[in-house]
Amino acid sequence: MGVLCAALFAVLAWQVSAAGPLRALDERLGRAVAGSAVPTPLAEFFADLGNTVVALPVLALAALYAAWSGRRAGVPRWWLPPVAAVLTMALVPALVVPVKMWLARPGPPEMAGGAHDGFFPSGHGATAAVAYGAVVLLLAASRKHPRRPMPTAVAAVVGLLNLAVGIGLVRRGYHWPLDVLASWCLAGVLLTVCTAVCGCRADRPRGPDGQLATPNSSDAM
Numbered sequence: 001m002g003v004l005c006a007a008l009f010a011v012l013a014w015q016v017s018a019a020g021p022l023r024a025l026d027e028r029l030g031r032a033v034a035g036s037a038v039p040t041p042l043a044e045f046f047a048d049l050g051n052t053v054v055a056l057p058v059l060a061l062a063a064l065y066a067a068w069s070g071r072r073a074g075v076p077r078w079w080l081p082p083v084a085a086v087l088t089m090a091l092v093p094a095l096v097v098p099v100k101m102w103l104a105r106p107g108p109p110e111m112a113g114g115a116h117d118g119f120f121p122s123g124h125g126a127t128a129a130v131a132y133g134a135v136v137l138l139l140a141a142s143r144k145h146p147r148r149p150m151p152t153a154v155a156a157v158v159g160l161l162n163l164a165v166g167i168g169l170v171r172r173g174y175h176w177p178l179d180v181l182a183s184w185c186l187a188g189v190l191l192t193v194c195t196a197v198c199g200c201r202a203d204r205p206r207g208p209d210g211q212l213a214t215p216n217s218s219d220a221m
Contacts (some may be wrong), residue, residue, distance in 0.1 A: 002192030009121075009185035012178055016120050017103050026178040030108055033170045033177065046168030049161070050124030055131035059089055066138040081141035084197040085134040088190050092130050095186060096123045110173025122175045125183030128165045132158050133191045141198045 015022035048054060063082035070078025100118035107119040136158055166180040 002189045005185040005188030005192070009182055009189070012182045012185065013099070013103065013120070016105050016178060016182075022178065026176050027108075030170055030176040033167070034108060034110065034173045036171060038167065038171045040172070043168040043171035046164040047124065047172050047174060048168075050122075050128035050165045050169065052127055055127050056089070059085065059131045059134055062135040062138045066142040069142040081138055081198040084194050085138055088134055088194040089127075089130055091190055092126050092186075093123065095190075096121055096126055096183070105176075105179070108170075108173040108176060119175055120179045121182035121186055122166075122169060122179040123183070124169055125162075125166055125175070125180040126186050129162050129184050129187030130190055132161060133187060134194060137191070137194055137198045 012022070014020070063085055066085075067079060067082045070081070099121060100123075103120050104117045105120040106112075106117050111119070136154055139154070162184065166177075166184070169175045169180055170177050
């Protein structure tokens with residue numbers, strides 16, 4: 001999944017930098033969504049969910065809960081998932097800002113006359129996708145049986161939430177659709193790595209009570 005997301009991100013960046021056909025289609029779609037009937041207050045509300053002042057506290061609370069529950073349960077390396085989630089979040093601006101400066105894509109008409117160009121990829125879109133995606137990973141890591149998949153409803157809610165954030169950003173004229181799609185691709189790469197780190201503590205077999213099984217001497221032989 002991470003490789004596919006990285007490949008798609010590269011294609012989108014190429015189309016934007018080369019003013020390819022996808023960019024032209026993207027800008028037509030963006031203008032149509034910006035002029036759609038989606039209520040402005042609702043679009044603004046969801047767009048604001050990608051703001052760091054909203055997403056970061058949510059992630060911080062999830063990280064504290066995962067650390068507390070993991071330590072309380074005596075889970076080995078209980079600190080690893082929270083640290084991985086926080087570092088993953090820290091990588092978002094470290095990756096987004098240089099790409100924005102490099103491509104310097106102009107924003108939608110509503111953002112004309114702003115202090116800067118560089119709207120690809122969307123920082124708000126990447127922040128929301130990584131923060132709320134990492135919350136799901138932390139909740140999964142703090143469960144008694146972390147190898148069991150999270151309920152489908154949880155993943156669906158996070159997916160719909162990020163879709164609403166993306167629509168809100170385009171509807172309010174803060175970003176083009178490809179800016180948001182690229183931010184999701186970037187988040188997919190980061191969350192794939194974070195998933196691997198968060199899941200490494202579940203590699204050892206567990207007993208019926210969910211605790212890590214201790215190999216006996218015959219197994220070692």
